[in-house]
Each structure stands twice: as C-alpha cells, then as structure tokens.
Amino acid sequence: MSNIKGDFPLFKKNPKLIYLDNAATTQKPYAMLDALTEYYIEFNSNVGRGVYQLAQLSEDAYESSRKTLAKFLGCSNKNIVYTSGCTESLSLAAHISQQYIKEGKKYIILPISEHHANVLIWQDIAEKNNLELYWVSDADLILNPNNIDEEILKKTAIMAIAHVSNVTGEIYPVEKWCNLAKVIDAISIVDGAQAITSLKINIHEIGCDFYALSAHKLYGPMGLGVLYINNKYLNSSPLKLGGGIIEDVEQQSHSLLDGNNRFEAGTPNVANAYAFSKTIEFLNENNWIDLLNHTHELGKYLDQELINIGIHPLSVSNKLSKTHISSFLIPGIHSHDVGTYLAQKNIAVRVGKHCTYPLHKHLKVNSSIRASIGIYNTKADIDVLIGSIKDCINYFNKDTK
Amino acid sequence: MIDDENELNALYQSLVFEHSKKPRNFGKIECSCHTKGKNPSCGDEIDLYVKPNASQSIIEDIKFTGEGCALCIASTSLMTQIIKGKEIDKSILIVNDFIKFIIEDDLLEEDYEPLHIFNGVKNFPLRVKCVLLGWRALEKSINKIKEGSYGN
Numbered sequence: 275m276s277n278i279k280g281d282f283p284l285f286k287k288n289p290k291l292i293y294l295d296n297a298a299t300t301q302k303p304y305a306m307l308d309a310l311t312e313y314y315i316e317f318n319s320n321v322g323r324g325v326y327q328l329a330q331l332s333e334d335a336y337e338s339s340r341k342t343l344a345k346f347l348g349c350s351n352k353n354i355v356y357t358s359g360c361t362e363s364l365s366l367a368a369h370i371s372q373q374y375i376k377e378g379k380k381y382i383i384l385p386i387s388e389h390h391a392n393v394l395i396w397q398d399i400a401e402k403n404n405l406e407l408y409w410v411s412d413a414d415l416i417l418n419p420n421n422i423d424e425e426i427l428k429k430t431a432i433m434a435i436a437h438v439s440n441v442t443g444e445i446y447p448v449e450k451w452c453n454l455a456k457v458i459d460a461i462s463i464v465d466g467a468q469a470i471t472s473l474k475i476n477i478h479e480i481g482c483d484f485y486a487l488s489a490h491k492l493y494g495p496m497g498l499g500v501l502y503i504n505n506k507y508l509n510s511s512p513l514k515l516g517g518g519i520i521e522d523v524e525q526q527s528h529s530l531l532d533g534n535n536r537f538e539a540g541t542p543n544v545a546n547a548y549a550f551s552k553t554i555e556f557l558n559e560n561n562w563i564d565l566l567n568h569t570h571e572l573g574k575y576l577d578q579e580l581i582n583i584g585i586h587p588l589s590v591s592n593k594l595s596k597t598h599i600s601s602f603l604i605p606g607i608h609s610h611d612v613g614t615y616l617a618q619k620n621i622a623v624r625v626g627k628h629c630t631y632p633l634h635k636h637l638k639v640n641s642s643i644r645a646s647i648g649i650y651n652t653k654a655d656i657d658v659l660i661g662s663i664k665d666c667i668n669y670f671n672k673d674t675k
Numbered sequence: 676m677i678d679d680e681n682e683l684n685a686l687y688q689s690l691v692f693e694h695s696k697k698p699r700n701f702g703k704i705e706c707s708c709h710t711k712g713k714n715p716s717c718g719d720e721i722d723l724y725v726k727p728n729a730s731q732s733i734i735e736d737i738k739f740t741g742e743g744c745a746l747c748i749a750s751t752s753l754m755t756q757i758i759k760g761k762e763i764d765k766s767i768l769i770v771n772d773f774i775k776f777i778i779e780d781d782l783l784e785e786d787y788e789p790l791h792i793f794n795g796v797k798n799f800p801l802r803v804k805c806v807l808l809g810w811r812a813l814e815k816s817i818n819k820i821k822e823g824s825y826g827n
Contacts, residue, residue: 608744610717614686614802618679627718634718640742641718669683670692670745 278560279650283307292621292655297440297468297599297628297646300493305556309549310495321544322518336544339551343500346554347485348476353508355501355537356547360467361391362513363486363501364434366537368395370503370510371432371461371484372403379405379431379460383422385446386411386636387439387590390629392465396434405431411636413591417447419454430460437469437480441628441644442589443573443599445473452481467491471648472569472597474562477502489550493557493649498546503534514539557649565649569598572647572656576600579660588642590633598647601628604663607670609641615666616643621659685795686802687745690753695745700738700755707736708825712812714804719743721751723812727820733762737813744805746796751809753789763817770814777803 279285281303285293293301313335319328321336337351344351357363382396386409393407400407408426415422419433433455437448448464455462466487469475477485485502489495509532512519516539521529530536557565577587577600587600604612613625624644627634634641645659704724712721721741728735737755741748754773758766773790775781780797783790796806819825 608742610719610744610802610805611687611746614799615683618683626716631718670687672692 278565279652281305281556282650285650290620292651292658294645294647294651294655294659295622295624296471296648296651297443297491297644298624299490299496300471300648301650302495303493303553303556306494306549306553309552310545313545313548317548318545320541332544335548336542339547342551342554346475346558347500347502348478349485349502352534353477353502353504355503355534356542357499357501357537358497358543359499360465360486360488360491361499363484363488363499364391364463364465365395366501366513367463367484367486367503368399369513370507371463372399373510374461374507375403375405375431376459378429380429381406381408381426382432382434383408383410383419383426383430383460384434385409385416385436385590387441387444387630387633388434388436389440389465389467390631391467392434392436392463393632396432399432403431409632413593417450417591417593419447419451427454427458430455430458432461432463434463434465436465436467437475438466438472438597438599439590439633440468440599441601441630441633441642442587442594443468443472443597443601443646444590444594445469445597446594448480448482452483455483456481468597468599472566472599474566483507489546489553492550492553494550494553495543495546498543498550501537503537508533509536512537512539516540560649569647569649569651572651572653573598573600575653576645576647576656576659579656580663583660583664585663588637588639599644600646601642601644603639603642604667607667609643611670612643612663612666615669616659616662619658619662619665621662623659682795682798686799688792688795690789690792691745691749694749694752698739698748698752700752700759701740702738703740704736704738707738708816708820710812710816710819712741712808712815714743714747714808716804717744719747719805719808721747721809721812723751723809723816725813725816725820727763731763731820731823734758734760734766739809739812743808744802746793746802746805747808750793750806751812754809754813757787757790758813763820766813767817770810770817773810774807774814777806 282301284301317331319332321333340351452462462482463484464482470487471492483504487500489498519536519539585602587602609625626641704726707724707726710723724738726736776783
C-alpha cells in the first residue's frame with residue numbers, strides 16, 4: 275500500500291504535496307496516462323464506421339473497455355453508456371426518466387444532502403413536467419424511506435439519491451431506496467460519483483434504474499462519465515442525436531439503433547474509455563478491496579483525530595457508516611481562511627459549500643472545510659493535516675490571546 | 676516554510692484581524708439602498724446598506740451585515756469607514772481605484788493608506804473575490820442610487 279504513491283507521477287513533480295481533495299478529483303496513475311498515449315499512437319481512428327484494421331483495433335479497445343467497466347460495476351456491458359461526466363449522466367437519466375412519468379404522479383424525492391448535479395436537473399424536470407421536489411432531511415426517513423408519508427410515496431415519480439454524500443462521506447441505504455421505488459412504481463436514480471471510489475459497487479444488487487459516475491473520481495481521465503441504464507429504459511429517446519446511432523434516416527424522419535449505442539451519438543471519448551479501463555485494471559491488480567479498506571481506515575483515523583482536537587465532522591445521521599470524506603468547521607475561523615492557511619503548508623483541501631447549498635442551509639453552516647482521502651494517502655498525511663489545523667487555530671487567534 | 680509564513684503574514688496583517696473580529700459599521704440601515712454581494716465559489720454573502728443624502732450626492736451612512744472570511748469582512752469594514760460621508764462621485768473613483776489596485780496592480784492614492792494592507796492578496800489570486808465582495812456590492816449600490824432605481 276505504502277508504495278502505490280510511486281505509481282502517480284504528479285507526486286514526483288510535487289513531492290511535498292499532501293493531497294486531500296480526492297472527492298473533487300483524484301490523481302492519475304501511469305497505467306492510465308500510458309494508456310492514453312498508447313491509444314493515440316497505436317489505435318487512433320474513429321469507432322463504428324471503419325473497415326480497416328486500425329478502426330477494428332479502436333472499436334475493440336472501446337467495446338472491451340465497456341466490458342471491463344461492467345464487470346467492475348456488477349452489471350452487463352449492454353447497460354453501460356459513456357457520457358462526458360457524472361453531471362451529463364444524471365442529466366441523461368433525468369431526460370429518460372421524464373419519458374416515463376405516469377399520470378397522477380407528482381413528486382421527485384431526494385435527500386437534503388444531494389450534490390447540485392443531482393438537484394438542478396430535477397428542478398428543471400419538475401418545472402417542465404409539473405412535478406415538485408420533495409426533500410427528505412429527517413435522518414430516520416433517509417435510513418427508512420418506507421416511513422415517508424404514504425400519500426407522498428404514492429404520488430412519487432422519481433427517487434434520486436447519492437450513494438455516498440460528497441460532504442459527509444456517509445453511505446446511504448440506496449438498496450432500500452431502489453427497492454421502495456419498485457414497490458411504489460417510481461424510477462430510481464443513484465448518483466455514484468463518490469461511491470465509485472470508496473465502495474465495491476454492485477449495480478445488480480443495488481437494483482437501481484440508473485447509476486451515474488465519473489471516471490476522474492476513480493483515478494481515471496476527466497471528460498468521461500458513465501451511466502448504467504436498466505434494460506427497461508434502453509429504447510428511450512436519447513439526449514443527443516446524430517451520427518453512429520441510426521438504423522435508417524429519411525428526409526423527414528429517422529429510426530434509431532436499439533440498446534445502449536443510441537445514447538452515444540457523435541464521436542465518443544474512445545481514448546478516455548480505453549484509459550479508464552486500464553485504470554480499473556491497475557486498481558484490480560493492486561487489490562481494490564485492500565485499497566478500499568485502506569481509505570476507510572484512514573477516514574476513521576481522520577475523524578478520530580479531528581474529534582481529539584474538538585472538531586466534529588458534519589453528519590446527516592450518526593447511524594450511517596462513513597467512507598473517505600469528512601467536512602468540518604473550525605469555530606471562529608472562516609473555512610476560506612483555513613483553506614488558504616493549509617494551502618501555504620502544501621495541503622490541498624476544499625473549502626466552501628461543495629455544490630450542496632441545500633445541505634449547508636439545512637445544517638445552518640455557511641461553508642465548511644472538506645478533506646477527502648485517496649488510495650495514495652497515508653496516516654502521516656492526516657497527522658500533518660491535524661498538526662496544521664492546530665497551528666492554523668493558533669495563527670488566527672494570536673491577536674486575541 | 677518561512678516564505679510561506681511571510682506570504683501569509685502579508686495577507687493577514689494585524690489590521691485585517693482587527694477589522695474581521697470587530698467590523699466597523701456592522702448593522703442594517705432602514706430605508707436605504709440595499710444590495711446583496713454574493714461569492715458563489717465559497718457561498719459568502721454580505722448585505723450592504725447605503726444611505727445617500729436628500730440630493731443623492733453624498734453617502735450619508737453605510738453599513739453592512741453578513742458572514743464571510745477574514746479578508747472579506749475586514750475589507751468591507753475598512754471600505755465603510757473610508758466611504759462614509761464621501762460624495763457619491765468621489766466614492767466611484769475610490770471604488771474604481773481600489774479594484775484597479777487589486778486586479779491590475781495600479782497604484783493607490785496615499786489618502787487611502789489602510790487599504791494597502793490588501794496588497795498581499797496579489798499573491799493569492801483565488802482570494803481576490805473575497806477582498807472585493809463588499810466593493811462590488813458598493814459599485815452596484817452606487818449605480819442603483821445614480822439611476823434612482825432602489826426601493827425603500
């Protein structure tokens with residue numbers, strides 16, 4: 275575990291950096307970077323249209339990446355659609371979902387802690403389809419969604435929930451939510467942006483209709499997202515229309531291919547898809563489960579060390595288990611000032627509301643400091659962070675002593 | 676590390692601490708021109724209240740409320756001290772000078788000596804918005820007053 279950092283060249287360029295902003299994006303291993311170069315040198319050509327050998331190699335690289343990814347996620351490659359990122363994945367899920375809203379349905383249910391990528395699009399869908407957002411902020415209801423008001427559940431069209439909160443790092447019971455969605459005849463959408471890097475995902479076991487994620491949160495390239503689409507929705511109208519997805523085109527109309535390909539109009543991000551599959555192979559070779567355990571243990575250590583200096587991480591419910599993210603406040607010092615202080619000490623954390631205005635308003639917190647752990651972090655990194663937080667408190671209180 | 680501390684000390688001078696902990700002109704003014712300043716990147720928000728005199732030529736009173744980082748609060752606090760009692764036309768010049776001082780590294784008139792403490796922010800481009808939040812709000816307030824487009 276201790277030497278995996280050596281596989282990430284950014285740390286060679288920045289040996290002093292203590293990178294604890296992994297929930298924003300992760301650093302990239304040689305395996306991924308080399309694959310990008312390899313693709314452009316050895317296979318580069320467009321997919322889906324060529325009959326020459328290079329085109330076949332490119333096609334193979336693209337489709338085999340889908341298989342590698344599907345295996346990693348516990349689903350079939352036929353249900354995987356590549357997008358530009360998790361935000362586009364969620365927008366596509368919303369675009370498809372609105373084609374299946376049944377009469378008499380009124381609500382889109384979502385927990386208070388959702389990221390704006392899983393909020394704004396639903397506000398837009400709600401406005402266009404005469405629906406309303408129903409926010410769940412009660413921790414017991416998040417844990418037991420079956421206890422949400424029966425009248426609301428009956429009229430629920432869509433349930434959208436993050437698997438892991440990008441602020442608290444808490445793991446949400448998405449299986450319960452997706453199961454409930456089936457019972458009440460609603461569509462379930464899971465935002466897996468943070469879960470993908472902190473949990474072993476099995477989409478089949480989760481039982482969702484849609485599962486969205488970004489490659490760059492899992493040590494992969496930026497600009498590539500993934501959406502799992504349940505079979506039921508594979509023949510929906512796509513968000514993008516254009517080349518590569520048609521069966522036939524007449525002057526006034528067209529018919530589309532069946533299946534996941536219809537959602538990938540235009541030239542897809544083949545190189546990134548290939549490089550992402552090589553990232554996943556790299557993670558598997560390094561025993562992904564061990565890496566997950568390592569980040570979870572460090573997450574626990576971070577929380578404990580924070581509590582030891584009187585800082586309590588933000589939480590929606592202490593009944594939820596946690597992963598690799600902690601957000602917190604230092605009383606009397608604004609998080610932006612803390613962020614700048616830590617940056618001067620070569621520690622990268624995120625400060626602000628982390629694209630979760632509703633949660634921060636609900637918790638009555640103006641902004642917070644977020645530390646998030648990656649597979650290359652060590653206990654020593656946490657120790658430096660905690661030491662610097664103590665120094666920061668002294669620094670900003672020096673005049674009031 | 677010494678360099679890091681020097682840069683930090685240049686950013687967080689004692690006057691910044693003093694004003695951020697005890698901001699001047701902190702509060703509301705009823706029946707004044709109210710403008711909200713928002714910094715979406717960190718979520719900071721301040722409410723600026725500007726009260727012109729009857730002929731709308733002088734800023735008779737100016738106050739603010741809100742939550743922000745040390746730089747934002749100190750800068751807004753100092754701004755209210757400097758602007759209070761100034762002619763509107765003069766205020767525009769001061770606002771423009773200060774923004775140019777921060778963004779374009781222009782010289783600042785000596786009259787506004789205390790504002791030089793924000794020189795250190797030039798090494799922290801990500802924090803420029805914090806220092807300017809109150810000033811941007813004042814810019815909007817003055818425009819509203821000049822247009823006569825603020826309701827009481």
